[in-house]
Each structure stands twice: as structure tokens, then as C-alpha cells.
Amino acid sequence: MALTLELEWTLVACGLVALADGVLKGGEASRVLDMVNAALGPAEQDTWIDLISSREGLLAKAQGLKPPPAETHERVLRRAWSIALVDGEGSQDEARVLEQIGTRLGAERDQVFVWRKQWTSQAIETAGHVATFAALLLHRQAAAAPQAGSPPGPAERDTFLRLLAAMPLSEARRVRLHRLLDNAPSVEELGNALLWLSAERRDEVLRELAAHLRTANYGPLGRQQFLAITARVALADDAAHAYLG
Secondary structure (H helix, E strand, O other): OOOOOOHHHHHHHHHHHHHHOOOOOOOHHHOOOOOHHHHEEEHHHHEEEEHOOOOHHHHHHHHHOOOOOOHHHHHHHHHHHHOOOOOOOOOHHHHHHHHHHHHHOOHHHHHHHHHHHHHHHHHHHHHHHHHHHHHHHOOOOOOOOOOOOOOOOOHHHHHHHHHHHHHOOOHHHHHHHHHOOOOOOOOHHHHHHHHHOOOOOOOOHHHHHHHHHHHHHHHHHHHHHHHHHHHHHOOOOHHHHHHHH
């Protein structure tokens, strides 16, 4: 499969940001590898997997690539910065690498700074919605358990805390969201919050909610609650089911 110039730059940029702290780790590695697996056929995957494990190899690859069209710069850099936010807030090293990539692409440094701040703010907002959805599902699971009405148990609470720890959130925000384990959110509350978003942002958040369902074991109950939320924002059934795949 032939890669577009934009996709080549996306993979290189994501790999460089993931390696900004020295090594591929945790969710960053998984997200970059998922991109490689989704973009390439089996014959090409091994080559790129080796490449994204080597900062020197990625830099050499970047040197040999032509800059992509200007209209792709924001998309490339946004996907690269999303890697920095996978395991929490982006570091100074990751921000510096993003600026360097932006310079290679031909993007203005000030513009990259503005974009990065905007993307981080949106990621924090999205994380809050995903955490609220996760808490909602944990409470609904507990309500459906043999001892109905019980709050989420120790294992579920630990799962939720680990989810919060991996999000780009300040400690104060984590504390506020932690309270959702004892104060169950509702479909109406989350749906109303999504109604305030622009159509583009709402689409992004719904994609993240659907992604959370795919990585957790909520079964039919999770799909049911997701569809209840999409109904709350007046999304057509076929569009809602498209998120779930």
C-alpha cells in the first residue's frame, strides 16, 4: 500500500513525539503501533515498527521527505501531539519536539504554540466527558449486579482511578472527577454537556466515548448507554451505530 506524503509525515511525527522522552512507553507506543497497523499492509509494518523505535531512523526519514502541503500541517501536528497526551499531560520535551517538527514542515512556531494549547485544552475537556461516561457505566453495572444499588466496588474504583491517571488532567480535576464514583452522573447530564459543543467537537467526543467502550468490558449495557446519550443529542440511529462499528 502506497503511503501519502501526509501519512508518512504523520507516522514520523508521531514516532518522534513518542520518543521525545527517550523511549517508547505505555499507551504512547500502543497508539503509534495502532496507527502503523491501520495504515500499512503486513509486508510494510515490520519496517515501520523498526523505524519508529529509532529516533535516528525517524530523523533520517524526515530528512528525506518533502514537506507536505500547508493545509495538512495542522492535521499532522495534531495527531503527533495526541500521542503526547495519551499517558497524561504533554511534557516540555514533547512540546519542544513538536515545535521542531513544525519547523521542518514549514509551520510558524507561534502558530504551533497556539495549536498545541488549543489541542491540550480540548483533550482535557474530552477527558472529562470520557471519565463521566466511564463513571456512568460503572454505576449502571453496579445497579445491575445481584446486590443492586451498591456503589462501584474496589476493583471498579481502581479501574476508574487508573483511567484518570492516564488522562491529561490536573490533580484538582482528577479529585473532582474521582467524586463521580460516589455521585453517579446521568445520561441527561452528559448528553446536555455534549449539546453545548460544536458539531465537530461533539463528533470527536463521541468517537472517544465509543473508543472507550471498545477497550472496556461493558457489553450490551455499554452500547445501550452510548445510544441513550446519542439520542439525547438528537443523533440519527444510523449515525449513532456508525460510531460503534
